[in-house]
Amino acid sequence: MLDRLPFLVGLRYVRAKRRNHFISFISLISMLGLTLGVTVLILVLSVMNGFDHELRTRILGMVPHTKIEYQPGLIEWETLADRLMERDRVIGVAPYVEQQGMFSAGGQNQGAMVTGIDPAWEEQVSIVGQHMREGALEDLAPGEWNVVLGSILANRLRVGVGDRVTLLVPEASITPAGVFPRLKRFTVSGIFSVGADLDGSLAYANIEDMQTLARLGDAIGGLRVELDDLFVAGSETQAIVNDLGPGYVGRDWTFTQGSLFQAIQMEKRMIGLLLTVIVAVAAFNIVSTLVMVVTDKRADIAILRTIGATPRSIMGIFIVQGLTIGLIGIALGVLAGVVLALTISDLVAWFEATFGIQFLDAGVYFVSHLPSRLLFDDIRDIVLAAFGLTFLSTLYPAWRAARVQPADVLRYE
Incomplete structure (x- = not known):
């Protein structure tokens, strides 16, 4: 039973209604922040891949x-x-x-x-x-x-x-x-x-x-x-x-179009790095969420310790809780990002046709439409990066929870 304790309690903490609604609000914000960050990162990288693909197939098909x-x-x-x-x-x-x-x-x-x-x-x-x-x-x-x-x-x-x-x-x-x-x-x-x-x-x-x-x-x-x-x-x-x-x-071809290709590659790397920071900020919001949960659950932690739970099990509870919040946010972000990446070209074309606005003029830019190309490698890297940042954000609160001393908490209970 104790071996399954971190998963059972950690998942219950995620589902349970909280007396402190502010903690639930911060958890929701952390989850939505991850969702938004992952969505935007997938969408932007797909658009940059689209520009790169258009450069190779269209411009370098002519040059x-x-x-x-x-x-x-x-x-x-x-x-x-x-x-x-x-x-x-x-x-x-x-x-x-x-x-x-x-x-x-x-x-x-x-x-x-x-x-x-x-x-x-x-x-x-x-x-x-x-x-x-x-x-x-x-x-x-x-x-x-x-x-x-x-x-x-x-x-x-x-x-x-x-x-x-x-x-x-x-x-x-x-x-x-x-x-x-x-x-x-x-x-x-x-x-x-x-x-x-x-x-x-x-x-x-x-x-x-x-x-x-x-x-x-x-x-x-x-x-x-x-x-x-x-x-x-x-x-x-x-x-x-x-x-x-x-x-x-x-x-x-690099004499005439090489600088454009290099610029797109550099922009993709820099935009990816900047948007990863957004994901990191959202992931580290989980730190504040779990710190407040640890403070709110000090009595529960003390009781678990007295019935035989080890500090490692206590850490596992809050790591599971943080990872669950993160995984839900990442999954929603991947779903929304994939849908937008696959439809953004049609959405922009519809918007241009409906409102008579042209976002990309081929006389200024090198394409006349917004291209998008979704790559599995990008999704994999984004998910791994977001998961890694989420895991890191759970370590400090979980460590603080493991250091709670039962005697100090239960002394006046």
């Missing part, structure tokens, strides 16, 4: 993992592409010609990076073909001078499929009449939308048209390379360059 270039340009690029595809880490290769320029239409001007692509090769290294809102990449036929714009870029230029836009490139043409900027008229044949800020800064044209515009002849700007693991892009790029020899230059 090449690495680029291989050769000055002044690659001529027999098919041979080089076959050579790169023989590498274990390489899963896709596509040629490109890049040209920075400014689009103009109806008095609206907007800068953008225009990439000349071969639609037959592009699907190996980019997800743009999967996010075409209007038209298709196959419409980028050579000699047609068609262009595919991002949705934000098209909105800023106020153009749609079939409209004409003028591209001004930062190179001058010398004619008998003087020096003029180089201009070329394109027809908008498609609009893509990946829900990121890249929709406002990217455009695609046929690679042969861009070769003509850039005056490269049969040369291309370089090869875009897709890897099986984007986190090995740095080492793999260096290995490719070393293997190809002098004159080749490699640039991986």
